[in-house]
Amino acid sequence: xxxxxxxxxxxxxxxxxxxxxxxxxxxxxxxxxxxxxxxxxxxxxxxxxxxxxxxxxxxxxxxxxxxxxxxxxxxxxxxxxxxxxxxxxxxxxxxxxxxxxxxxxxxxxxxxxxxxxxxxxxxxxxxxxxxxxxxxxxxxxxxxxxxxxxxxxxxxxxxxxxxxxxxxxxxxxxxxxxxxxxxxxxxxxxxxxxxxxxxxxxxxxxxxxxxxxxxxxxxxxxxxxxxxxxxxxxxxxxxxxxxxxxxxxxxxxxxxxxxxxxxxxxxxxxxx
Amino acid sequence: xxxxxxxxxxxxxxxxxxxxxxxxxxxxxxxxxxxxxxxxxxxxxxxxxxxxxxxxxxxxxxxxxxxxxxxxxxxxxxxxxxxxxxxxxxxxxxxxxxxxxxxxxxxxxxxxxxxxxxxxxxxxxxxxxxxxxxxxxxxxxxxxxxxxxxxxxxxxxxxxxxxxxxxxxxxxxxxxxxxxxxxxxxxxxxxxxxxxxxxxxxxxxxxxxxxxxxxxxxxxxxxxxxxxxxxxxxxxxxxxxxxxxxxxxxxxxxxxxxxxxxxxxxxxxxxxxxxxxxxxxxxxxxxxxxxxxxxxxxxxxxxxxxxxxxxxxxxxxxxxxxx
Numbered sequence: 001x002x003x004x005x006x007x008x009x010x011x012x013x014x015x016x017x018x019x020x021x022x023x024x025x026x027x028x029x030x031x032x033x034x035x036x037x038x039x040x041x042x043x044x045x046x047x048x049x050x051x052x053x054x055x056x057x058x059x060x061x062x063x064x065x066x067x068x069x070x071x072x073x074x075x076x077x078x079x080x081x082x083x084x085x086x087x088x089x090x091x092x093x094x095x096x097x098x099x100x101x102x103x104x105x106x107x108x109x110x111x112x113x114x115x116x117x118x119x120x121x122x123x124x125x126x127x128x129x130x131x132x133x134x135x136x137x138x139x140x141x142x143x144x145x146x147x148x149x150x151x152x153x154x155x156x157x158x159x160x161x162x163x164x165x166x167x168x169x170x171x172x173x174x175x176x177x178x179x180x181x182x183x184x185x186x187x188x189x190x191x192x193x194x195x196x197x198x199x200x201x202x203x204x205x206x207x208x209x210x211x212x213x214x215x216x217x218x219x220x221x222x223x224x225x226x227x228x229x230x231x232x233x234x235x236x237x238x239x240x241x242x243x244x245x246x247x248x249x250x251x252x253x254x255x256x257x258x259x260x261x262x263x264x265x266x267x268x269x270x271x272x
Numbered sequence: 273x274x275x276x277x278x279x280x281x282x283x284x285x286x287x288x289x290x291x292x293x294x295x296x297x298x299x300x301x302x303x304x305x306x307x308x309x310x311x312x313x314x315x316x317x318x319x320x321x322x323x324x325x326x327x328x329x330x331x332x333x334x335x336x337x338x339x340x341x342x343x344x345x346x347x348x349x350x351x352x353x354x355x356x357x358x359x360x361x362x363x364x365x366x367x368x369x370x371x372x373x374x375x376x377x378x379x380x381x382x383x384x385x386x387x388x389x390x391x392x393x394x395x396x397x398x399x400x401x402x403x404x405x406x407x408x409x410x411x412x413x414x415x416x417x418x419x420x421x422x423x424x425x426x427x428x429x430x431x432x433x434x435x436x437x438x439x440x441x442x443x444x445x446x447x448x449x450x451x452x453x454x455x456x457x458x459x460x461x462x463x464x465x466x467x468x469x470x471x472x473x474x475x476x477x478x479x480x481x482x483x484x485x486x487x488x489x490x491x492x493x494x495x496x497x498x499x500x501x502x503x504x505x506x507x508x509x510x511x512x513x514x515x516x517x518x519x520x521x522x523x524x525x526x527x528x529x530x531x532x533x534x535x536x537x538x539x540x541x542x543x544x545x546x547x548x549x550x551x552x553x554x555x556x557x558x559x560x561x562x563x564x565x566x567x568x569x570x571x572x573x574x575x576x577x578x579x580x581x582x583x584x585x586x587x588x589x590x591x592x593x594x595x
Contacts, residue, residue, distance in 0.1 A: 246416050
């Protein structure tokens, strides 16, 4: 991974974003919700509010720093939940085959057919916007590719000799799946997961932009949405948070490519 | 061929019915009694009114019966009534559908044509500065949230240089007709369609490039070169044609994302399609309308998937029409 330049750049971006999310709020304790200056203060005029203020005089820079938490947290947790749902479904479908496989894959295909963003909107709207409903709905729309990928991997690993050996020695199905098969199917899943975090961040920001963010947490998508109506007077309110989203997503995509090159040299040619 | 189409249609209808059933349970997931939710929509929530609503919509009946009534309604294109807009949901959706189709299909065409074009260029000049430039641009566009691209478009082309209108479907009050009207709509269409198309263009560029580099190494290309065919013919007839298959597959799988993107794009540009309708329903917590749009979006995606499936089989004669 460290040998591919795109992976290194991506890793630097991600580490920077994570440290901003973790330590930023300690270093810059300005609340992103409090009025700190006159409204519509242009950026680069005052050192205390470097990126200016929004329509309510709130610090845009503070919003960017606190927003990093929400974006990264939602991105990672929802990916984790999607993995927790998708990996077992895919593993069971691939391992048991036959009717189990048929049923599980029909189920997966069904979820893959539903327009994902529309379903996410409907779910968050109905469950009421909160960090939990956002994570849940992003996970609901993003697990099917995991299940399909894991199924394919398991399908090809199932017939390997060492797995057959485990069957002969009388190991339980759970043990074989958990200890023999899944560890070997892990690398493509890791690549997919890094790309899923990027997609989840885009999804979260889009939901927040439409007003479906957690009302108690500031996020980049919310800031762009709030700045939308005043874009003619104050470009900075929409430009800066958008750049933050762009850079984070770009970083994660680069990591995905780097991991792909490192973990699946066989696939790396197709991956680009 | 015909039986293949029939089978796929039947499969699509089954999936759609399943989505309708899912929809039915989704509205019951909303906090509180659906009758209270609807009463809240109508702006009055006294007990008698709630009871009336409950009877009117059969909410006092057992769940399976309610489900049956609901599914029957959807099948006959009765998607319920929007109290907020004081109109049947299906009527509201049908009014908005053409604008969405115009937007999504234009965006789709733009993204596919430009994506294949740039991808081909990048693969043709692999390793040169042109390839690097295209790859970097594709990476960046791939990472941009659609709503932000839309706003940056407005900032650049409407606020800074005032070349293109920033909202709407046509100039309000201009009452144009004939060619002038077409030009007017096209001017309004450029920015939303480009916004929606850019993300997908980036995807297809990357895919075409990767796929062409892959095919280029295969033996039959060497054979073609050995036969003395010109480079242009090899690229076009041999490499590109085979490299397009994964791109078509990907394009088919993207129809759902395209609709999702349309919700955002239409919201930003006030484009009067079903995406914008969904946003309005969202703002007003108009659940009937929201779920109606959701069902129609799903139906559109299913139709689109069916069409790409057929196209796929036309592009690649090796695949037979079997399911």
